[in-house]
Amino acid sequence: MEELIPIASKLQDVLGALGQNTNLDLPQIVVLGGQSSGKSSVLEAVVGRSFLPRGTGIVTRRPLVLQLFNTSSGDDAKDGGEEDQDGNTSHDVGDDNYEDNETKADHRVPSRQRRHRKKESEQIPSSNTEGQEWGEFLHQPGKRYYDFSQIRDEISRDTNRLAGLHSKGVSPTPIHLKIYSPTVLSLTMVDLPGLTKVAVKDQPADIEEQIYSMNCQYGSNPNAILLAVTAANTDLASSDALKLARELDPRGERTIGVLTKLDLMDPGTDASEILQNKVIPLRRGYIAVVNRGQRDIDADLSIRVGLRNEERFFRTHPVYSRDRSISGKCGTMNLARNLNGILIHHIRECLPELKIRIANMMGDVQGELDALGMPEGSGEDPGALGGKLLGLLSKFSANFAAMIDGRASNTNQHHDGMPGLSSGGGGGAMGGGGGFA
Secondary structure, three states: OOOHHHHHHHHHHHHHHOOOOOOOOOOEEEEEEEOOOOHHHHHHHHHOOOOOOOOOOOOOOOOEEEEEEEOOOOOOOOOOOEEOOOOOEEOOOOOOOOOOHHHHHHHHOOHHHHHHHHHHHOOOOOOOOOOOOEEEEOOOOOOOEOOHHHHHHHHHHHHHHHHOOOOOOOOOOOEEEEEEEOOOOOEEEEEOOOEOOOOOOOOOOOHHHHHHHHHHHHHOOOOEEEEEEEEOOOOHHHOHHHHHHHHHOOOOOOEEEEEEOHHHOOOOOOOHHHHOOOOOOOOOOEEEOOOOOHHHHHOOOOHHHHHHHHHHHHHHOOOOOOOHHHHOOEOHHHHHHHHHHHHHHHHHHHHHHHHHHHHHHHHHHHHHHHHHOOOOOOOOOHHHHHHHHHHHHHHHHHHHHHHHHOOOOOOOEOOOOOEOOOOOOOOHHHHHHHHHO
């Protein structure tokens, strides 16, 4: 089952190399949400690394096709803390030598709660992965990025190349990024520019329509799972993500709701009714996460410390920690596991149809190749075909240079038998061109 996602990822690479000019709808997870709703933070938490450009206003200005590959060999990571690539010293939660304020408080809670706490904390990826995690861009094949800050810089550079540096415009051309890590679950996700209402600064006047069309382009794929990200401290009925998801998926069969910023909700309020699917029902339900805030990002708080803070928030919350039906829908690790399982089963359902469509497409292309025919005397030898093509290109180059220099021979003939014009006048080039034709 786990091999299904790499198969879909290979197909995604092929489409990326072709410019996606095909009607082949591949299974993937499309992230929808309003601007600054926390979409990028959710992706970073799933990956466990800070690698996306951050800032105020519109930051994601091109679709990012993110493919995650698990490289775990099955060996358990060593216990102990070491400095991770984010520049923060992290420790395994199970390390007996590490004590912070939370660990010191363990002595004041019952042992059963401590065991439950340790079990939940062990789900957070270990930081002992230096040299085992890297990223690769499709537009830079073979080049590995082990420093995730360089991945962020390359995303910004390539975005500015097509979308503009100062205009804050958007571009529908996707960026393809693969991340290999022993701590991630195999997923294929698409991060899109956040839905907006009003153009700011030098943005084009139709920025809202451009972003809406881009989201619809990816979300209308019938084989896509829609991840509708909404901030929990806003009214769910005003969610741009759920509104668009309902347009693309009226029955709610392929939509998953993600609630962010639960830690910013007013005191005395919670999202329990939403998580119980009582407000705006979705077939696949909702999952709540708590991401790093802007203050944490400015303080360079690592993703893994943020995941521990998230786990602590849900474990100590008076509502989310008491109801088991709710606690299983809280946390980034639960989100990643659910997405992995949903994507695997979705690929399994879509694969037979995709196989038929690919076979039909291959048959059409082969028919076109057969109609073009084979060069005489080349047989099926690819080397002979290459030599024939090189000869044609060399002849074309020589004739074209002769036309430019006015040296085209007037002995060249048109297909209709008329001789080419004299090379003494401007028509000499025409005569040469007709001779080559």
